Amino acid sequence: MPDFLIRLAFDIVAFTSVMVLIVLGLGVIASMMGIFNFAHGELVMLGAFTVFLAHDAGIDIWLGILAAPLVVGLFGYVLERSIIRRFYASPIIAMLGTYAIGLIIREIVRGVLGGHYKSVPEPWPGFFTVGGLEFSNWRSFIIAITLAVIVACWLLLSRSSLGLQVRGSLENPMLARACGISTRRLYSLTFAFGSALAGLAGALIVPLYQLSADMGLRFLVQGFLSVMLGGVGTFEGPVLGAAAVGAMASGLPWLVPPVLADPLVFVIALIIVKLRPQGFIAGVRR
Amino acid sequence: MTRYDEDGASAVRSPRHRRGFLFGAGALAAAGWTAGGTGSWFLKPAWSQGGKAIRIGIATDITGAMAPSGNSCWQVAQFAVEQINAAGGIAGRPVELFLEDTATDSKVAVANVRKLIQQQKVDLVIGGILSATRQAIKDPIVNRGRTLYIYPQLYEGEECTPHLFNTGPTPAQQVDTLIPYLIKTVGKKRFALPSANYVWPQLLNKHARTVIEANGGEVVFEEYYPLDQPEYSATINKIRDGKVDCVLSTIVPPGLQPFSKQLYESGFQKNGGHVVSVYFDENSLNFVPERELEGVYSCLDFFHTVDDPYSKAMLAAYDKKFPGSKYLFTAGSSSSGTYRGIRLYEAAVKATNGDTAREATSAALQNAKIANGPGGGAEMVPGKMHAKMNMYIAQCRRTDGKLSWSIVQRDEMVDPKEC
Numbered sequence: 001m002p003d004f005l006i007r008l009a010f011d012i013v014a015f016t017s018v019m020v021l022i023v024l025g026l027g028v029i030a031s032m033m034g035i036f037n038f039a040h041g042e043l044v045m046l047g048a049f050t051v052f053l054a055h056d057a058g059i060d061i062w063l064g065i066l067a068a069p070l071v072v073g074l075f076g077y078v079l080e081r082s083i084i085r086r087f088y089a090s091p092i093i094a095m096l097g098t099y100a101i102g103l104i105i106r107e108i109v110r111g112v113l114g115g116h117y118k119s120v121p122e123p124w125p126g127f128f129t130v131g132g133l134e135f136s137n138w139r140s141f142i143i144a145i146t147l148a149v150i151v152a153c154w155l156l157l158s159r160s161s162l163g164l165q166v167r168g169s170l171e172n173p174m175l176a177r178a179c180g181i182s183t184r185r186l187y188s189l190t191f192a193f194g195s196a197l198a199g200l201a202g203a204l205i206v207p208l209y210q211l212s213a214d215m216g217l218r219f220l221v222q223g224f225l226s227v228m229l230g231g232v233g234t235f236e237g238p239v240l241g242a243a244a245v246g247a248m249a250s251g252l253p254w255l256v257p258p259v260l261a262d263p264l265v266f267v268i269a270l271i272i273v274k275l276r277p278q279g280f281i282a283g284v285r286r
Numbered sequence: 287m288t289r290y291d292e293d294g295a296s297a298v299r300s301p302r303h304r305r306g307f308l309f310g311a312g313a314l315a316a317a318g319w320t321a322g323g324t325g326s327w328f329l330k331p332a333w334s335q336g337g338k339a340i341r342i343g344i345a346t347d348i349t350g351a352m353a354p355s356g357n358s359c360w361q362v363a364q365f366a367v368e369q370i371n372a373a374g375g376i377a378g379r380p381v382e383l384f385l386e387d388t389a390t391d392s393k394v395a396v397a398n399v400r401k402l403i404q405q406q407k408v409d410l411v412i413g414g415i416l417s418a419t420r421q422a423i424k425d426p427i428v429n430r431g432r433t434l435y436i437y438p439q440l441y442e443g444e445e446c447t448p449h450l451f452n453t454g455p456t457p458a459q460q461v462d463t464l465i466p467y468l469i470k471t472v473g474k475k476r477f478a479l480p481s482a483n484y485v486w487p488q489l490l491n492k493h494a495r496t497v498i499e500a501n502g503g504e505v506v507f508e509e510y511y512p513l514d515q516p517e518y519s520a521t522i523n524k525i526r527d528g529k530v531d532c533v534l535s536t537i538v539p540p541g542l543q544p545f546s547k548q549l550y551e552s553g554f555q556k557n558g559g560h561v562v563s564v565y566f567d568e569n570s571l572n573f574v575p576e577r578e579l580e581g582v583y584s585c586l587d588f589f590h591t592v593d594d595p596y597s598k599a600m601l602a603a604y605d606k607k608f609p610g611s612k613y614l615f616t617a618g619s620s621s622s623g624t625y626r627g628i629r630l631y632e633a634a635v636k637a638t639n640g641d642t643a644r645e646a647t648s649a650a651l652q653n654a655k656i657a658n659g660p661g662g663g664a665e666m667v668p669g670k671m672h673a674k675m676n677m678y679i680a681q682c683r684r685t686d687g688k689l690s691w692s693i694v695q696r697d698e699m700v701d702p703k704e705c
Contacts (some may be wrong), residue, residue, distance in 0.1 A: 011519035018516075114612045116355035117539045117573040127551070136551055209516060210573065212545035214351065218514045218540075253296070253520035258511045259483050 006133060006144065012250045014139040018144035019246030020239055022219045023226045025197030026065065027238025030227050032170055032190045035094045036085065039079075039102035039114060040156040042109075043195050047072050047202025049109055052120050052211045061207075068203035069196040071234050078174025080188045087189070110213035122207040137216075142204050149200070150239060155233055170233070172249020222249065224230060225269050231279020240280045293602065301503035313428035318568055340635065342367065342374070342628070343408035345399045345423060345619075350390025351598075351639065352415045354569070354612075355433040356617035359438065360385060361611065362621040365604050366498045366628040376632050377640030384408055385598055393420035399423045403431035409642040411625050412436045412682035417485055424450055434644055436631065438623030440565065440586070445671070447703040449648050452672045453630060453664070454623035455587050457493040458703035459677050460564045464585040465497045465693055467679050474560060475595070476506050478525050480518075480545065483510035487536035490564070494534060506530050511541060518545045522552045525559075534562045546578045548569055555581055565619035566682070568691070582682045586617035587626075587675045588661035596658035600625075615660070626673065630654040630666060665699070672702035 015062075028042045037043075054064025083101065087094035124141060126133040157163040168204040170181045171178040177183055202216075209215060222245050230241025248268060252261035344363045367381045375381055384406045388395035392625030393655070395414070402408050403426065411427050411434070414420040420437050420546060426451045427435040437445065440454040468474045477498050478493035481487035487510070495505050506528040509521065527532060533554070537545050546561075555561065555578075566584040574582075604615045615621045635642060653666040661674040677700045680691035 007523070008519070011517070013517075015517045110353070114357075114610070115351065116545070119543065119573055119575050121575060132616075134551075134553075208547065210540055210542060212540055214514075215540060220517065250517040250519065253515075253517070254523070258509060258515060258520070262512045262515070 003133060008251075008254065010135060012072060012247050014136075014143055015250035016243050016246030017143045018201075018208070019219075019226065019249070020144070020242040021133045021149065021201040021204065021224045022198070023238050023242035023245075024149065025194040025201065026223045027227050027230070027232075027235070027242075028153070028197065029191060029194035031233050031235065031238065033088070034091060034232075035084070035098070036217075036224065036227075037194070038093070038095055038099035038220070039105065039221030040098075040194075040198055041218075042102040042105040043072055043076065043198035043216070044205075045211070045213070045216040046075065046105065046203040047199030048120070048206035048211045048269065050199065050204075051203045051206050052118050055120050061120065063219060065200075066121065069200040072199025073192045073196030073203070074180060076194035077188055078196075079195070079240060080191035083185070084191060085187065092192040102220075106216075107178065113211070113213060114212070116212040120206045123204055140206055142208075145204060149197070152233060153197075162189075222265070225266065228273055229269050229279060231281045234281045237279050237281040240283050245274075245281075287593045299691075302333045319558070340382045341382050341384060341406060341408040342631075343386065343399075343406060343411045343413075345386050345388050345395065345402060345411055345413035347390045347415055347419070348385070348387040352390045355413065355415050355439075356388070358621045359621040360614050361608055362615055363412065363628060364633070365615075366625050367608055368607070369603075369623040370632055376635045377638075379487070379640050381636075387682065388413065388423070390416070390418055390419075392418055395419050395423050396426055399426050400431075402524070403414070403427065403433055403661075407508075408433065409644075409647070410434045410631055412438060412624060417438050417441055418601075420445070426453075432644055434631075434648055436627035438627050439620040440617065440623070442486040443493075443702075443704050444489065448672070450671060450704075451627070451630070451651055451666065452704070453627040454700040455617075455622060455675065455677065456488045456672055456704050459587070459700045460585050461490065461494045461497050462703070463564070463677055463695065463697045463700060464564070464583070464679055465494060465503070466501050466584065468496075468532055468560070469501045469503050469564065471695075472560060472565075473530075474503070474635050476504050476528065476530050476532065478506050478528065478530040478533045479508040479536070480521055480525075480533065481510050481511050482538045482541060484513070490536055491534075491671040502645070503532075507588065511537065513538065513541055517540045517546050518548045520550050521555075525549070525554060526552060530559065532560050532562060534564075536563070536565075538565070542574070546574060547698060550578045553669065565618045566612050567616040569616050569618060571689055580683050580684055580687055583679065584691065585677060585679045585684070586622075586661075587677055588617040588622040588679055589680050590616075591680070591691050591693055592678060594662055597662070598661055600660065617660070625695045626656070626659045626664050626675070629656045629659055630664065632656075657677070662698075667702060670702065670705045672704045673699055674699040676700070696699035 001268045022044055029035055029037050050068040050071045051064040055061050087097050122138040126137050128137060134168060141208045165181050165187060169186050173183050226241035227238045229244055230237035247264045252264055292470055344360055346359045347353055348525055363383060367383050372380055384402055386398035386402050402411055402421060407683050414423055424435060424447055426445055427433050435450045437452050438454055441455040445452055479491045491508055498505055562583040564585050566582060567586060568590050601615060610651055631653040633656055637650040638646045652668045657663045664673045664675040666673050677697045678693050679694050679695040682689055683692045
């Protein structure tokens with residue numbers, strides 16, 4: 001029985017890491033800029049697409065994985081400078097606008113892929129064995145990277161001077177500008193950073209799943225649920241929310257029929273949001 | 287296969303005006319959407335003059351989630367009609383093709399199919415891949431449109447509408463020979479039926495369960511998942527604890543990849559288990575990793591490896607017409623059913639001496655028979671709206687370092703057992 005529990009725990013932690021990785025970028029943008037980026041799923045997909053293109057061109061997959069956050073980060077930067085910054089005044093328009101951007105990206109990629117599903121092999125295939133139990137290398141790697149990324153983000157936001165500027169702008173943009181902080185530049189950087197995180201997530205998860213134009217959609221909906229659940233305005237909130245949603249999504253099919261598990265995740269999450277509308281951790285900006 | 291995908295609904299809409307269509311088609315072609323030149327929305331042989339041409343409408347998913355299958359279907363239709371026209375048409379009449387995009391979206395499908403019926407006044411509509419599409423367009427075609435309809439895809443059965451002919455395999459055809467083979471020849475007893483939650487897996491499983499139990503096998507569990515479920519550890523655990531030795535999977539992309547990966551990683555195949563998936567064809571070689579595909583069984587009406595001179599020549603001619611196309615002539619993408627449907631219709635119109643009136647061709651189609659086609663000949667079962675065809679059980683094996691489908695059993699003229 002302990003074998004069974006360890007295996008269960010590993011599967012849940014592995015899937016939760018995937019969720020957290022995807023939600024991080026979404027959470028950073030939502031918390032810092034007050035914008036719900038509906039194109040986030042497509043940014044994740046672009047990260048996966050970058051890895052696929054690299055692999056298809058015969059380049060090492062690891063290089064593709066390294067390139068993905070840079071490429072998608074740059075793309076996000078351009079996107080913010082050209083389009084997103086016009087949406088800050090009205091969050092509803094921002095939602096529709098980013099949804100449109102996502103739709104355009106999705107259909108272009110669908111055209112390029114001919115609508116097919118593409119596989120990318122794991123760069124580090126196989127298992128390692130601990131106490132007679134086998135663990136997938138790549139899933140373990142994702143867990144480790146997720147932890148590293150969380151720690152790095154947290155250090156960046158709480159210990160660096162850039163982080164101080166970001167937190168300052170978040171708390172009071174007007175005062176921050178009065179202190180000589182360029183909030184415009186900060187927003188561009190934040191959006192690029194969130195996009196880069198999405199790209200990294202896509203690059204890491206594509207060997208587990210499959211590259212298709214729609215791969216971002218599913219995670220997008222659960223991602224929003226995570227941000228709602230965790231609370232907007234903090235760094236820890238969305239991470240906790242993602243952990244909760246991920247654990248529920250992978251744990252519930254053990255208890256109830258899988259078709260019921262999916263809606264049940266939403267029902268439970270909505271009940272929690274009803275009881276605690278500010279999320280797990282209440283932030284400055286709601 | 288008749289997958290229903292809500293997300294696909296957000297695909298490119300079919301434009302309303304012809305100018306808009308031409309512009310849209312040009313843009314699609316520029317984006318690489320429509321390899322094979324579907325920018326031409328209508329194909330006319332050079333010798334077609336006057337009003338005596340036979341008009342066939344193709345209503346298929348050129349855009350949206352089912353675009354890969356839809357484009358294959360369209361290319362195969364062009365290919366078949368070109369062959370027919372090169373041989374002098376049907377009973378001396380040339381054949382013209384008309385294309386409308388059903389866009390993986392029932393609403394768009396209905397609007398565009400009406401154009402085929404009302405504006406182009408086609409004699410026959412072939413198409414629809416998802417069951418949802420078929421359900422949506424069959425009434426505008428068959429009842430209100432008073433036109434013949436051929437549905438070419440492998441599907442869940444139970445479609446017995448008059449004047450609607452089905453030319454793809456039914457659950458009985460896919461399962462009746464396969465399961466006895468798995469139980470008696472491969473020696474498998476304990477089956478699991480993990481499935482995507484929509485109509486095709488549900489009705490296929492219903493039939494499979496009776497065949498498994500009739501042959502002394504046992505269904506350990508039958509379970510349904512959302513189409514895009516990304517995590518299957520609970521299922522894998524049931525397979526392991528239930529001592530399942532044969533997984534008959536009807537999980538479709540995008541859920542397929544994580545399932546197949548997690549199943550492989552659990553060591554199921556290494557410990558002697560077998561995976562069976564009855565929609566896997568040559569396209570699967572492109573989206574299932576090799577290590578997970580090797581050893582999988584499938585059962586379809588056509589594989590590229592089928593030992594049949596006509597099929598081989600047909601494939602070579604298709605590859606010559608569409609060299610390097612990413613839209614393959616396969617059974618799972620409704621290509622074989624489209625080709626068979628056009629050829630059966632040809633046989634029916636020959637029998638009526640070129641009369642394309644609906645009642646006459648429909649009656650002739652009931653008895654239509656072709657000696658050759660993908661995977662061999664086929665014949666409609668009179669009064670049953672479905673076709674008898676050869677079925678092939680194949681296993682994905684490695685030969686010369688490359689995976690291909692090795693035919694392990696051929697069954698002649700398997701009965702569809704519908705209606």
